[in-house]
Amino acid sequence: MTAEVRVSAAIAPKRRFGGMSGGNARAVIERGLRATMSNNYLVILSGFFEPVFYLFSMGIGLGGIIGAIDVDGASVPYGAYIAPALLAVSAMNGAIYDSTWNVFFKLNFGKLYQTMLLTSLGPLDVAIGEITLALLRGGVYAVGFLIVMQTMGLVLSPLAILAIPAVILIAAGFASIGMAFTSYLKTFQQMDWLPMVMLPMFLFSATFFPITVYPEAIQIMVQCFPLWHGVELIRMLTTGVVTSMIWVHIGYYLVMLGVGVVVVSRRLRALFLG
Amino acid sequence: MSEPVIRAENIVKKYGDFVAVDGISFEVQRGESFGLLGPNGAGKSTTMKMIAAVSTRTSGNLEVLGMDPNTDGPAIRSQLGVVPQEDNLDQELRVRENLITYGRFFGMSHAAVAKRADELLEFAQLTDRAKSKVEPLSGGMKRRLTIARSLMNDPQMLLLDEPTTGLDPQARHILWDRLFRLKEQGTTLVLTTHYMDEAEQLSDRIIVVDKGAIMAEGSPAQLIRQYSSKEVLEVRYGSDKNKTVAKSIADIGERQEILPDRILIYSDNGERDLAVITNRGHHPTTSLVRRSSLEDVFLRLTGRTLVE
Structure with missing residues (x-):
């Protein structure tokens, strides 16, 4: 009965959200970074190159033919038009990859979350930690891509520096929704639905051309999808053509994030504390 | 004199229509080694999950370390060590990293987890495998690492779910020896098993569980005297x-x-x-x-x- 054995080294957390949180999402993030360092940093790099290739191909190739595009009355070179869209897409891809494939594996095969919930962590810590990891990745892509944009002369406004927090917000929105989606999946096959949603969003969300080319009904549909808001948000910041719509775009992502976090922590509670 | 560390009164767990635990009552005293013996599907693991605050009971009263697992999960788990039935070690991390990150989940400082991890590697006889990946370890080593991991937070109580299932006899004896040392140090042990020799080796007191209900209770010797x-x-x-x-x-x-x-x-x-x-x-x-x-x-x- 030595004191050394009896006194637990763990700090007993206060009751938060009825046992949903141990107030230690940081440890979840730390674990993710450690695992990334020792395993799959190459996978992370691959996600960075995809939009860069698109930028080289479309921006330089097509850009030479197309010339400039009209954005709210301002004339923007084609490369500078698609670059912010590709930045938003890379934030989406990074966040979605992390919050779907990675989370699915950890959930169903690695049993990682079960393990975490044997400690003083709560489901909310796990949800917040994992979403933060996904958006950190989105953030890293964003900074890299912005550097590429800057060197190619595609950054038209000093406001572009705000694209970094904006990208993190976009990543957070997608990561939380992605993780919520993944928590309902039972098999790898169901993951095939993902490209069915992601690819059209990528192609039609004013990524490569303004949505004014579509009839009104389709325009409204595109505007319902999250990526369009992300593309417009980033484009405003890097081109400097900012309108009051920016608040709608930001609001859209805040709601997405809020809904995602609530759904994810509820699902984790149902899955592991049921 | 001291309060029991677990007090279960008529706890019930239903999954839909299926009754996994059907009104179990028992108490576990501090420092005691308590076994739940029963066949697969008897409700042992479900009972353990309710104690570990990772499963909410359908009805009944349950107090673990004086708290209610339904609302104080994180606080209860901060004082528990849990060894689940299947090894769920973190395959993306090395042996020592597994201990480090687990300690961090409890909010322990970097210095504290480093010191504790080294002590426990020693205890689990895994010091020379500290930098190894998890996957190539033998079954017995993985189990010892899982137990070492569960001790990172110096738990007041250790919950072991089928601790030696699937291990060869030698590995089982090494493990029993380690668990026996913990018992000697005064750690409260709660274990489930369907191996009678394990229950006899490690438990001061046993409840025999079948189909979600308690069939008998006593020390191994008492039970044998009474029923055989x-x-x-x-x-x-x-x-x-x-x-x-x-x-x-x-x-x-x-x-x-x-x-x-x-x-x-x-x-x-x-x-x-x-x-x-x-x-x-x-x-x-x-x-x-x-x-x-x-x-x-x-x-x-x-x-x-x-x-x-």
């Missing part, structure tokens, strides 16, 4: 003949169990009874006289064997 005889004579005649022979030796011993592969005769003197049987001309193909075990207690209580 001193010795057991096992005779085998081959699967077809067991039943026919059983009829003509039915009067021997205090009680008999006729299993498909053998006849168990409960008696205070197995050798004497074996002599009686052979004198009647029923020479068994094999015979064995042994001490009564918890397996016999279980058979008596439920009419079924533990490992089926």
Whole structure:
């Protein structure tokens, strides 16, 4: 009965959200970074190159033919038009990859979350930690891509520096929704639905051309999808053509994030504390 | 004098229509080693999950370390060590990293987890594998690492769910030795098992669980005294003949169990009874006289064997 054995080294957390949180999402993030360092940093790099290739191909190739595009009355070179869209897409891809494939594996095969919930962590810590990891990745892509944009002369406004927090917000929105989606999946096959949603969003969300080319009904549909808001948000910041719509775009992502976090922590509670 | 560390009153767990735990009541005292013995599917693991605050009970009262697991999960778990049935080590991390990150989940400082991890690697006899990946470790090593991991937060109570299932005899004995040391240090152990030898080795007190309900409670020796005889004579005649022979030796011993592969005769003197049987001309193909075990207690209580 030595004191050394009896006194637990763990700090007993206060009751938060009825046992949903141990107030230690940081440890979840730390674990993710450690695992990334020792395993799959190459996978992370691959996600960075995809939009860069698109930028080289479309921006330089097509850009030479197309010339400039009209954005709210301002004339923007084609490369500078698609670059912010590709930045938003890379934030989406990074966040979605992390919050779907990675989370699915950890959930169903690695049993990682079960393990975490044997400690003083709560489901909310796990949800917040994992979403933060996904958006950190989105953030890293964003900074890299912005550097590429800057060197190619595609950054038209000093406001572009705000694209970094904006990208993190976009990543957070997608990561939380992605993780919520993944928590309902039972098999790898169901993951095939993902490209069915992601690819059209990528192609039609004013990524490569303004949505004014579509009839009104389709325009409204595109505007319902999250990526369009992300593309417009980033484009405003890097081109400097900012309108009051920016608040709608930001609001859209805040709601997405809020809904995602609530759904994810509820699902984790149902899955592991049921 | 001290408060019990677990107090369960009539706890029930239902999954839809299925009743996994059907009104179990028990108490566990500080420093005690408490076993839940029962076959697979008896409700042992579910009970453990409710204690570990990773499963919410459907009804009944449950107090763990004076708190309610339904609302104080993180606070309770901060004082518990949990060794789950299947090894769920972090495959993306190395051996020592597994301990480090787990300690961090409890909010321990970097310095504290580093020191504790090294102590526990020593305890688990894994110091030379500290930098190894998890995957190539043997089953016994993985189990020891899982136990070391569960001790990172210096838990007041250790919950072990089938701690040695799937291990070879040598690995089991190493593990039992480690658990015995913890018991000597005063750690409260709560374990589930369907191995009677494990329950006998490690538990001061046992509840026998079947179909979600408690069948009996006591120390291993008490249970054996109460529900079984001193010795057991096992005779085998081959699967077809067991039943026919059983009829003509039915009067021997205090009680008999006729299993498909053998006849168990409960008696205070197995050798004497074996002599009686052979004198009647029923020479068994094999015979064995042994001490009564918890397996016999279980058979008596439920009419079924533990490992089926």
